[in-house]
Amino acid sequence: MTQDRVDSPRASRLSHFSRDSAREQDDASFPVVPEQNFHVRRITLIALLVVAVVLPFAYVAAMAFTDLRSREADATDMTLRTVRVAEEHALKVFDMNEALNSRIVDLTEGLDDDGIRACEPTIHDKLRTMGGGYPQVAAVSIFGLEGALLASSRFYPVPVLSIGERADFVGIRDGNELEHVSKVMNGHVAGEQVFNMGVERKAADGSFAGVVSIALRPGYFDAFYRELLGGSNDTPMVMSLVRTDGAVLAHYPSGPRGPAELTPASPFAEAVAQGRRAGVVRMRSNLASGNLIVAFRHVGSYPVYVLCGYRTSAIWSAWYRHLSVLILSMFTPSIALWCVIWLSLRRLGAEEEAWERWQAEASMRRSVESAYRQSRKMEALGTLVGSVAHDFNNLLMILSANVQIVRRRGVGGVDRELSAMERALKSGQSLTRQLLGVARKQPLRTETLSLERWLPTCRELLRASLGAKVSLVIDSGVDTWPVRVDAAELELALINVAVNARDAMTNGGRFTVRASNVVFRHEDGFPLTGEFVQLSLEDTGAGMAPDVLARAFEPLFTTKSKGMGTGLGLPQVFAFCESSGGLAAIDSAIGAGTSVRLYLPRASAEPQSASPVEAGAQESDAPQGLRVLLVEDNQEVAAGTEALLQMMGHQVTCVFNADMALRLLDDARAKRADTGEPLPFDLVLSDIHMPGKLNGIDLAEAVLAFDTRLPVILVTGYAEELDRARHVNVRVLSKPFDIGLLEKLLEGIQHDLAPTDIDPATHPADS
Structure with a gap:
């Protein structure tokens, strides 16, 4: 099997235009592009890429740093405002407790332990009245010289109970100011977790006579802190009420109840040791399980501090979210820009190599545009033809049917007239077929043909079309691939080209039909790719001028005298090849003859041998x-x-x-x-x-x-x-x-x- 490959220069000539006319249209349609300085363009692109990379990173880094500092400042400011409110609240509560303690001390002034026991019912009622109106107060109690419970707002009579060994009682007795506010404990009198605020009760001689203690509920402070922070458990802030030794009296969000203390080596402990009454520190809290920005304030003259902390994890989480949005919004277009610049650099090298092939690419573009215009013309013609073809075929059917009726009835003396009508019918059918073929509305009966066997059968038909002055040469090739086409349409295409060749060789010449295999690759620059059979139809006639060549496949265009041509021959050839999946191309020049090449796609199946028709086996049955x-x-x-x-x-x-x-x-x-x-x-x-x-x-x-x-x-x-x-x-x-x-x-x-x-x-x- 032989295969001819078409190189790119040859492929660029396979269009509706000659090379000279195509170059003229190149000059007319496309402006001359000045030479490019590829080195300067490359340096510019590299500099642009560097700037496009550095600027977004610098901008994101600056914005991220500024945003983090801003969030930390906002968090610090929020803790300072919040801790100030909490400090005022705690101060009011402790001052109220201090005043309550003073009233109770005045109530028991001059009474020893026995005297208080003797007046227990009256004292109980008064204690209950004084302490019952405050939600933060769990119990009000009076303890004797040895720590025994003498009277309480919660019980009457009081149970046998002593706090003589308790740290707050011992501390108040010994003059330890810290123990005037006790640690959180399970109160025996209150029956719940409380911390006590106590004052010394003195005898008439000024000696220690006992303690007046008010049990405060930590939950009251927890509830206030919850409301202060917005009432949500997932708040990024924490609040604490802490003694100066680090013992935690109240904390929100609350954890398991029980004694809790801040780490002795914490920055807050250092600030307290330095005597600072207010400030901001960064520390890791064992209560909040993380790092905090902590604002603290001393509550009046009491050994208590109020702390408000803001979790740095919340700051970082919000910062990460903002940074993600910033990175996404900044780097998404930046990455696209980087890719564009990088691709531009890569394409610049390819463009530099392909610069000299620009004219060929422009020529190919013109060829495609020409083919598109040709298709639009064919589409317009198809619309016109399709609207009348059905009615015209019906007219031919009426005429044909009636001619057959007259012949079958055996009417004498009208043979000449009937023959003339039949010739007119054939002419009308041929004209309709050509119009439908050009308009791509001709029904196709495709079959697989071997041109090697089929072309020799067309010799007599082509001789009749060429006339006696033109010699015919048919070269069907060797091992030519089969093609799948409409044999009648292919035959009509050969006849149309042969008739044009005959008219171009008025003094005689040679018409050559040659078939060969060709393979087109993408890099060949040909409009088609794949395996095709090239059917070359060449004559030695006068050739075509460039303006005529440019319109050779245009429907209804003809240079023949009026009445000598319809302008449908070559358009039928073009339409047939295109509908078969191929292409028709023409090259011609004045005095150099014309070459029409039909490119028909290779068929996947082999042509079938015609089976002999059984001759009338049932004729005697007469159905x-x-x-x-x-x-x-x-x-x-x-x-x-x-x-x-x-x-x-x-x-x-x-x-x-x-x-x-x-x-x-x-x-x-x-x-x-x-x-x-x-x-x-x-x-x-x-x-x-x-x-x-x-x-x-x-x-x-x-x-x-x-x-x-x-x-x-x-x-x-x-x-x-x-x-x-x-x-x-x-x-x-x-x-x-x-x-x-x-x-x-x-x-x-x-x-x-x-x-x-x-x-x-x-x-x-x-x-």
Whole structure:
């Protein structure tokens, strides 16, 4: 198998234009591009890339640093404001407790332990009245010289209870100011977790006589801190009420109740040791399980501090979220810009290498634009042709049917007139076929051909088209690949090119037909890629001028004298190649002849050998005529076809649209289901394009769905309808069809039907 490869310079010439005319149009359509300084462009792109990388990073770093400092400052400011409010609240509570303690001391002034026990009922009522109105107060108690409980707001009479060994009692007795506010403990009197605020009770001689203690609920402070921080458990802030030794009196968010202390070596402990009454420190809290920004304030003259902390983890979390948004919003376009610059650098090298091939690329672009314009012209022509083709084919069908009727009736003395009408019919059919082919609406009957065997069979046909003055050379090649095309359209294309070649060689010449295999690659610059068979049609005629060459494939364009050409020959060639999946190209120059090349794609299947036709094996059987349901909307076409079918010995029932035909068939099927009678038709012969809801293809699909076998033959003049009809798997005739071909199809259907399929009672005897 031989393969010819087409190089890029040669491929660039395979277009509708000659090289000279293409170059002229290049100059007219595309401005001259000045030379580029690739070195300067590369340096510029590198500098731009550096700036595009550095600036976003610098901006994000600066913004991130500023945002972090701003968030820390906001957190510090919030803790300072909050701790000031908490400090004022704690000061009011402790001052109120101090005043309450003073009132109780005044109440018991001059009474020793026995005296208090003697007045216990009165003292109990007063203690209950004084302490019961405050939610923070759990109990108010009076303890004696040895720590024994003398009176309480919670109990009467009081149980036997002593706090003589408790740290706050011992501390107050010994003058330790710190113990005036005790640690959190489980209060024996209050019956809940409390911390006590006590004062010394003195005897008449000024000696220590006992303690007055007010038990405060830590939960009261927890609730206040919760409201102060917004009432949410997931707040980033924490609040604490702490003694100067680090013992925690109240804390929010609250954890497990019990004695808790801050780390002795914490920055807060150092600040307390330095005597600082207020400030801000950073520390790790064992209560908050993390690092905090802590603002603290000393509560009046009491050994208590209020602390407000802001979790740095919350600051970092919010900062990370903002930073993520900043990075996403900043680096998404930046990455796109980096990619663009990087790709620009890569493309710059390729552009530098491809600079000298720019003209070839521009030429290819013009070729594509020209092909697009050609396709638009073909589309416009197809719209025009498609609108009249159906009616024109019907007119030809009317004329053809009536000519056949006259011939079959054996009318004498009109043979010459009938022959003239038949010649006119063939001319009309040929003209319609050319118009439909150019408009890409000609129904194609594709088959796999071996040009090696097929071309020699066209020799006589081409000789007749070329005339006696032109010699014919056919080189079908060796091991030429098969192609899948419409053989009739390929034959018509050869004839069209041959007729043009004959007219270009008025004094004689040589017409060469040569077939060869070619392979196009993408880098060849050809509009097609893959394996093709190149069919070269070359003449030695006068050639074409550039302006004529540019319009060679344009429909209805011709340089021949009026009445000598239609301008449809070369457009038919172009349309045929394109509809076959290939391309037609033409090269020509004045005095150098013309070369038309058809590129047809290689077929995947091998051509099939024609099987011998069995010669009339059933002729002696003489089958009976068929019952035909004719569906045709044109009354004259229907009348002519009906008359011909009747002359062939068939019964014909004619309806004028598919809707009526389907109702007729449905009624027959219903009757068959009730009575068992067979369908009254053996065949449906229908046009495709008809008025109504259904067309012929819809009717065929419905008929093929019947449980009874009923052959269908469709008739159309549109390629689109023909393609769909073939998918339905029915016999299809393209208008205008040969009456003899229809007769052969009917004979085949008669032979295919079994004798029992035809009801003798409903069929006439053969004539």
